[in-house]
Amino acid sequence: MEMMQQEEVAAAAAAANKAGSEVTQNQTIYINNLNEKIKLEEVKKSLKEVFSAYGKIVEVLAFKTLKHKGQAWVVFDNPESASNAISKMNGYPFYNKPMRIQFAKTKSDVIAKADGTFVPREKRKRHEEKGGKKKKEQHHDSTRVAMPAYPGVYGSAPPLSQVPYSGGGGGVKSNLPEAPAPPNNILFVQHLPHDTTPEILQNLFDKYHGFKEVRMVAAKPGIAFVEFADEMQSTVAMHGLEGFTIQQTPMRITYAKK
Structure with missing residues (x-):
C-alpha cells in the first residue's frame, strides 16, 4: 500500500512539474487536487502554515464555488519563494491527497496592485468585449471589400423591375418565406x-x-x-x-x- 501511495505521489508530481514548465515563473502558485471534504477556512489556514516555511506569504485564495473546488492559490512576495515551494511541496500529501502545484497562469490582483499593473475586472471585461466587437467589425468590412460589386448592395441601385415588390403602399420587401412560429400551446x-x-x-x-x-x-x-x-x-x-x-x-x- 505504501509503495502504491509513493508511486501515486511521484506521478502527480511529474504531471504538475510538466504543466508548471509551460507557465512563466511568477509569485503565485496554483494548487489543485485538494481534499474537498475539508472546510475552506481550515484549508486556507493549513496552506498558510505549510507554505510559510518557503517565504513570506501575501495571501492565500480559495473559493466555495463548484468551479473552484479542490483548488487554491498561494501568493508569495517574490518568485524565488514560489519556485522553491513548488520544487519542495509538489506531490506532498495534504489531508491524504497529493498536492499538484504549478505557477499560476495569471498574476494575482494583490501583486498587480503592488506593481501598478492592476486593472479592475469589470473594466477588463469591457475592454475584452470592445476588442471582440472591433475584430468582428473589421472582419465584416474585409468581407464587404472582398465581395464583387452588385447593384443595390455595394454599387448603384438596381432597376425597379429587379426589386421584389409586394404591391400596396409597403415599398420594397424581401420575397423570402417568413419563418414559422415555434411550437407553443x-x-x-x-x-x-x-x-x-x-x-x-x-x-x-x-x-x-x-x-x-x-x-x-x-x-x-x-x-x-x-x-x-x-x-x-x-x-x-x-x-x-x-x-x-x-x-x-x-x-x-x-x-x-x-
Missing part, C-alpha cells in the same frame, strides 16, 4: 369557410386533451385561434386535424405567433 387555423362558427371548431378540437377555447376574429373571417393547456397537447391536435375538410375546404393549422 396556441394553434392558428386558416382556410376556414367564412360561415364557420366557434361551435363547429369547438366540437372538432374538444376531442383532444387539454383543449381550452376557440377564439375567432370577427373582422377577419376564415381564421381562428385554438388554445390548449400546453404545447404537447396542441401538437397532437394539430397533427390530428391538419387538412380536415369543412365544406370541401381543407383546414391549414400552424402554431400561432406570440
Whole structure:
C-alpha cells in the first residue's frame, strides 16, 4: 500500500512539474487536487502554515464555488519563494491527497496592485468585449471589400423591375418565406369557410386533451385561434386535424405567433 501511495505521489508530481514548465515563473502558485471534504477556512489556514516555511506569504485564495473546488492559490512576495515551494511541496500529501502545484497562469490582483499593473475586472471585461466587437467589425468590412460589386448592395441601385415588390403602399420587401412560429400551446387555423362558427371548431378540437377555447376574429373571417393547456397537447391536435375538410375546404393549422 505504501509503495502504491509513493508511486501515486511521484506521478502527480511529474504531471504538475510538466504543466508548471509551460507557465512563466511568477509569485503565485496554483494548487489543485485538494481534499474537498475539508472546510475552506481550515484549508486556507493549513496552506498558510505549510507554505510559510518557503517565504513570506501575501495571501492565500480559495473559493466555495463548484468551479473552484479542490483548488487554491498561494501568493508569495517574490518568485524565488514560489519556485522553491513548488520544487519542495509538489506531490506532498495534504489531508491524504497529493498536492499538484504549478505557477499560476495569471498574476494575482494583490501583486498587480503592488506593481501598478492592476486593472479592475469589470473594466477588463469591457475592454475584452470592445476588442471582440472591433475584430468582428473589421472582419465584416474585409468581407464587404472582398465581395464583387452588385447593384443595390455595394454599387448603384438596381432597376425597379429587379426589386421584389409586394404591391400596396409597403415599398420594397424581401420575397423570402417568413419563418414559422415555434411550437407553443396556441394553434392558428386558416382556410376556414367564412360561415364557420366557434361551435363547429369547438366540437372538432374538444376531442383532444387539454383543449381550452376557440377564439375567432370577427373582422377577419376564415381564421381562428385554438388554445390548449400546453404545447404537447396542441401538437397532437394539430397533427390530428391538419387538412380536415369543412365544406370541401381543407383546414391549414400552424402554431400561432406570440
